[in-house]
Amino acid sequence: MRKRKELSGIEEDSLLYHEEFRDKETEEPAVLPAPEKEEFKILGKSTTRIDGQKIVTGQALYTHDIKLRGMLCGKILRSPFACAEVVSVDLSEAQNLPGVHAVLQLRTGRVNYAGEQVAAVAAVDEKTADKALRLIKVIYNPLPFAVTEEKAKQEGAPRVHQVANVQKFNDYSRGDIEKGFKEADVVLERNYKTAVEVHQPAETHASIAKWDGERLTVWDSTQAIFNVRDGLARVLKIPASRIKVIKTYMGGGFGSKLGLNDYTVVAALLAKKAKRPVKIILSRKDNSLCVGNRPSSHQTIKGGVKKDGTLTALHLKNYTCGGISRGDQCSEPIIDVYRCPNLKVEEYSVFTHTGASRPTRAPGHVQGTFALEGFMEELAAEINLDPLELRKKNYSTKNEGDTGIPYSSKGLDKCYQSGAEKIDWQRRNKRPGEGKGRLRRGLGMASQIWWGVGREETLADIKLHQDGSVQVVCGTQDIGGGTRTYMATVTAETLGLKPKEVTVKIGETVYPWCGSSGGSTTTPSVAPAARDAALKAAEYLKQQAAKKLNLEASEVVIQDKKLVNKNNPSQSVAIKELLGERLWEKVFHGEYTGRPSEFAYNTFGAHFAEVQVDTETGQIKVLKVVAAHDSGRIINKLTAESQVIGGVTQGVSTALFEERIMDDSTGNPVNPNMRDYKIATSLDIPEIIPLFADMIDPRINNLGSKGLGEPPRIPSSAAVANAVYNAIGVHIREIPMTPDKVLEALKRKEVAR
Amino acid sequence: MEKKSKKRKTFTRRDFLKGFGGGALGAAVVPKYLPPAPAVLQTKEGKIPHYSRKQITITVNQKNYSLEVEPRETLLQVLRERLNLTGTKMTCDRGECGDCTVLLDGIPVYSCLTLALRTDGAKITTIEGLADKEKLHPIQQAFIDKDAYQCGFCTPGFIISSVALLKGNKNPDLEEIKSGLAGNICRCGNYSNIYEAVSAASKRMGSS
Numbered sequence: 001m002r003k004r005k006e007l008s009g010i011e012e013d014s015l016l017y018h019e020e021f022r023d024k025e026t027e028e029p030a031v032l033p034a035p036e037k038e039e040f041k042i043l044g045k046s047t048t049r050i051d052g053q054k055i056v057t058g059q060a061l062y063t064h065d066i067k068l069r070g071m072l073c074g075k076i077l078r079s080p081f082a083c084a085e086v087v088s089v090d091l092s093e094a095q096n097l098p099g100v101h102a103v104l105q106l107r108t109g110r111v112n113y114a115g116e117q118v119a120a121v122a123a124v125d126e127k128t129a130d131k132a133l134r135l136i137k138v139i140y141n142p143l144p145f146a147v148t149e150e151k152a153k154q155e156g157a158p159r160v161h162q163v164a165n166v167q168k169f170n171d172y173s174r175g176d177i178e179k180g181f182k183e184a185d186v187v188l189e190r191n192y193k194t195a196v197e198v199h200q201p202a203e204t205h206a207s208i209a210k211w212d213g214e215r216l217t218v219w220d221s222t223q224a225i226f227n228v229r230d231g232l233a234r235v236l237k238i239p240a241s242r243i244k245v246i247k248t249y250m251g252g253g254f255g256s257k258l259g260l261n262d263y264t265v266v267a268a269l270l271a272k273k274a275k276r277p278v279k280i281i282l283s284r285k286d287n288s289l290c291v292g293n294r295p296s297s298h299q300t301i302k303g304g305v306k307k308d309g310t311l312t313a314l315h316l317k318n319y320t321c322g323g324i325s326r327g328d329q330c331s332e333p334i335i336d337v338y339r340c341p342n343l344k345v346e347e348y349s350v351f352t353h354t355g356a357s358r359p360t361r362a363p364g365h366v367q368g369t370f371a372l373e374g375f376m377e378e379l380a381a382e383i384n385l386d387p388l389e390l391r392k393k394n395y396s397t398k399n400e401g402d403t404g405i406p407y408s409s410k411g412l413d414k415c416y417q418s419g420a421e422k423i424d425w426q427r428r429n430k431r432p433g434e435g436k437g438r439l440r441r442g443l444g445m446a447s448q449i450w451w452g453v454g455r456e457e458t459l460a461d462i463k464l465h466q467d468g469s470v471q472v473v474c475g476t477q478d479i480g481g482g483t484r485t486y487m488a489t490v491t492a493e494t495l496g497l498k499p500k501e502v503t504v505k506i507g508e509t510v511y512p513w514c515g516s517s518g519g520s521t522t523t524p525s526v527a528p529a530a531r532d533a534a535l536k537a538a539e540y541l542k543q544q545a546a547k548k549l550n551l552e553a554s555e556v557v558i559q560d561k562k563l564v565n566k567n568n569p570s571q572s573v574a575i576k577e578l579l580g581e582r583l584w585e586k587v588f589h590g591e592y593t594g595r596p597s598e599f600a601y602n603t604f605g606a607h608f609a610e611v612q613v614d615t616e617t618g619q620i621k622v623l624k625v626v627a628a629h630d631s632g633r634i635i636n637k638l639t640a641e642s643q644v645i646g647g648v649t650q651g652v653s654t655a656l657f658e659e660r661i662m663d664d665s666t667g668n669p670v671n672p673n674m675r676d677y678k679i680a681t682s683l684d685i686p687e688i689i690p691l692f693a694d695m696i697d698p699r700i701n702n703l704g705s706k707g708l709g710e711p712p713r714i715p716s717s718a719a720v721a722n723a724v725y726n727a728i729g730v731h732i733r734e735i736p737m738t739p740d741k742v743l744e745a746l747k748r749k750e751v752a753r
Numbered sequence: 754m755e756k757k758s759k760k761r762k763t764f765t766r767r768d769f770l771k772g773f774g775g776g777a778l779g780a781a782v783v784p785k786y787l788p789p790a791p792a793v794l795q796t797k798e799g800k801i802p803h804y805s806r807k808q809i810t811i812t813v814n815q816k817n818y819s820l821e822v823e824p825r826e827t828l829l830q831v832l833r834e835r836l837n838l839t840g841t842k843m844t845c846d847r848g849e850c851g852d853c854t855v856l857l858d859g860i861p862v863y864s865c866l867t868l869a870l871r872t873d874g875a876k877i878t879t880i881e882g883l884a885d886k887e888k889l890h891p892i893q894q895a896f897i898d899k900d901a902y903q904c905g906f907c908t909p910g911f912i913i914s915s916v917a918l919l920k921g922n923k924n925p926d927l928e929e930i931k932s933g934l935a936g937n938i939c940r941c942g943n944y945s946n947i948y949e950a951v952s953a954a955s956k957r958m959g960s961s
Contacts, residue, residue, distance in 0.1 A: 048897050048898060048900065049897065049900065049902075052896070052897035052902075053889070053897065055896075055902055055905035055908050056880075056889065056893040056894075056896045056897055056902075056908060056909075056912060057840070057880065057881065057883070057884055057889070057893065058838070058839070058840015058841070058879065058880035058881045058909045059840065059881075060905055061839070062839075062842075062906060064839070064842070064843065065833075065839035067837070098793045098799075098800035099799070099800060101799075124799070127825070200940055201904070201906075201940060202842070202844045202850070202852060202904060202906035202907050202938075202939075202940050202941075203842070203844070203904070203906045204844070249904075249905060249906075250904060251842070251844075251904045251905070251906030251907075252903075252904040252906060252940050252941055254940075283846070284844070284845045284846060284847070479904065480903035480904035480905070480941050481903065482900075482903075638900045639900060641900070641946075642900045642903055642943055642946060643903075645942065645943055645944075645945045645946060646903055646941045646942035646943050647942070648942070649939075649942025649943070649944060649945075650942045653942070673845060673847065673849060674844075674845045674849040674850050674938060675847075675849040679938055679940065680942070681935055681937075681938055681944075682930075682931045682932075682934045682935050682937070682944045682947075682948075683931055683932065683935050685931070685944045685945060687945075688945050
């Protein structure tokens with residue numbers, strides 16, 4: 001039996017990327033009170049960001065923007081070779097260059113990908129550091145390499161690690177796959193390919209390190225300040241208690257900034273040596289080389305279905321390529337989304353001489369969903385069934401294809417209904433490709449599953465000051481989703497304030513613990529912890545007010561900065577007055593303690609896309625995407641919609657454009673920039689309509705909210721591909737669906753006729 | 754395979770490619786095409802290389818600056834590193850993303866591709882110069898109202914491009930907004946909200 005993995009890989013320390021991702025066993029959690037049914041004034045409505053003014057005026061400080069007195073510029077020399085022996089490194093000339101304060105050799109022995117760190121310098125400014133890098137003399141002994149899946153799989157291909165390049169990492173089955181195929185009326189087998197993607201966050205990776213004696217302070221553009229702190233403690237062998245990590249504002253990460261980075265260690269080492277703060281900003285090119293990517297996948301699905309649409313068997317074989325590290329587990333969707341009693345999964349990593357992968361917004365799920373949902377679409381056409389009906393026919397209410405434990409809540413059916421209505425699903429071509437003319441339109445859909453639960457032991461504090469001002473504090477980080485704002489809204493809602501009246505402190509390791517901002521865990525961790533603290537604060541205020549007003553605490557309600565007798569609203573006391581009588585501030589500790597383990601907690605969604613295909617040029621234009629999601633209670637509608645819009649945009653970008661292309665002759669990427677690595681721009685964006693089921697999960701936490709970071713990223717690529725199939729009648733089973741592939745597919749169709 | 758009899762001292766591009774193609778051994782990467790060493794200048798910070806500089810005068814956000822710049826310095830570098838105006842961001846550093854967009858005499862330019870030397874005498878507006886003290890520019894306010902950002906890193910560039918767009922076209926339709934902002938990339942993918950913000954701002958500016 002497969003062991004249940006909780007968000008595998010998210011916490012992974014990037015320095016240990018060669019290792020197999022750890023299983024994280026979930027401990028038996030305490031049972032929380034069910035979320036209240038009360039009507040909220042602020043939660044669930046649209047609240048503009050409390051930090052909006054800082055962002056739109058350019059005052060928000062990102063790691064790139066931080067300057068310290070005496071700060072040096074750190075630069076890293078990287079291997080130009082995909083595989084080579086570092087024979088010698090001569091730093092003497094660089095060291096002697098005026099303005100250079102520290103040099104470091106980072107590598108002896110073998111480098112395993114182009115972009116691997118070899119040496120580093122710290123100098124007074126960037127141009128001096130650049131000059132110093134060019135003075136470092138490295139003698140390499142280049143070795144044969146394999147940077148593409150095809151080459152790495154060949155017999156006798158240069159090995160990346162000591163083991164063979166192809167390694168099985170996942171083997172799962174349930175039921176009897178052969179029996180399932182026998183029961184089927186129709187059996188199909190299809191191949192799907194997805195490309196390596198690069199995160200390309202706007203702010204390139206950056207760290208600043210500063211020593212004060214034995215104490216280290218690091219400013220880092222990171223999604224995980226505590227991972228960085230603990231990783232630094234391990235690598236530098238100093239107590240974690242002496243390290244402080246700060247993240248101010250951050251220009252995107254999408255998974256690529258989840259762990260400790262090797263350049264952060266370099267910044268710390270250079271700073272120690274130079275006895276001055278050192279800032280390292282990675283280049284745009286580095287982004288394609290050495291700070292992660294979404295592994296490619298090469299999936300084969302063989303599946304059987306009865307004429308009435310009942311799935312009888314599914315078999316997934318996946319070859320996934322994540323450079324020197326493991327590829328992505330792409331099987332979660334096929335295992336979980338549909339009721340299918342007989343299932344088999346085999347997944348293999350193909351190692352190549354390219355930089356290690358990192359989780360990329362919904363790792364594995366984007367690839368897995370593209371294949372599974374494309375397959376469902378073709379199955380539906382084969383048995384002449386509405387593709388949406390096929391999905392409904394195989395609807396599961398328990399996880400693991402209806403063989404596991406029940407979902408605590410599942411609103412996928414609601415998403416199907418609202419999404420189909422909104423896009424007017426009946427408009428689709430009843431037979432794929434039945435339209436005529438040069439420009440063909442089509443509709444397609446895809447379902448989504450992801451986790452999106454919180455992390456136990458997440459802490460948040462609420463401070464009530466004597467002057468009546470309120471602060472909410474948590475060691476989380478806002479990676480763009482509006483964390484500060486929902487912390488303020490949750491606090492404000494509970495304590496009868498306006499969001500802007502709450503001061504939010506996040507992004508430092510001296511604050512109460514919180515996990516990384518990854519895996520769609522931030523909201524369901526931080527919001528419940530803040531709510532817990534706020535409820536405690538509210539209770540305290542009610543009790544104090546009750547004493548003062550000669551009432552029972554249960555008779556007191558909080559309204560507009562006052563504690564009011566609910567039976568006699570004229571009787572009240574201001575929060576400020578109550579706190580003003582105290583001699584010092586009052587702090588309340590909140591915690592997210594977990595959820596009952598006898599249920600499965602997942603987020604669900606369905607995207608419906610409309611496209612237009614130019615059959616002469618092969619150009620695809622996505623016209624509309626309706627994105628319906630069940631992520632539990634929506635805390636801030638405005639920022640939630642932005643999450644969905646962003647996820648869909650990235651999904652469209654994946655479907656049509658994104659691919660890191662490796663050059664087999666140089667071992668380097670040919671498109672390590674933002675022009676040749678094409679990203680959707682404003683001209684490519686469809687109309688996007690976010691919809692929320694807005695169901696309150698009764699058990700997951702005290703708000704009934706699930707995560708929303710990854711979910712909208714998952715099904716849009718597949719929905720777009722399915723819409724293209726509906727438009728032209730031939731399925732393009734490879735993303736990005738560039739015009740050449742569309743024309744190729746149309747030719748295939750001609751030949752088949 | 755080519756003959757390996759001739760040993761060149763310098764490392765050429767051809768050697769580089771050969772090294773990859775045949776897995777040849779012993780190729781050394783020692784670039785020898787560095788420019789001559791610069792003169793050395795003694796400063797409080799210690800010794801630093803000295804390059805020839807030229808005096809320029811620029812007006813940034815209505816403030817005048819007179820400074821010496823090196824020929825290689827970009828406007829982006831001058832803004833961020835010398836004038837400490839870090840609202841203008843560096844994302845690609847090669848004119849692909851638009852995050853460094855500023856107004857140069859009213860025209861939007863990629864400051865990473867603009868040499869500081871060539872801006873002598875120019876009037877420059879950056880994100881820091883848009884608001885009238887505490888009162889935000891209508892476009893800035895619209896970006897807040899419509900949540901037209903996520904991480905916020907591309908926001909200054911988008912806002913500046915939007916200012917330029919609305920200056921030339923007071924009431925753009927959706928297609929005009931899209932093409933007006935086609936030089937900027939929002940990796941978080943919040944374009945739809947950005948269109949809404951620009952559209953809302955154009956209405957607000959038209960009615961005021």
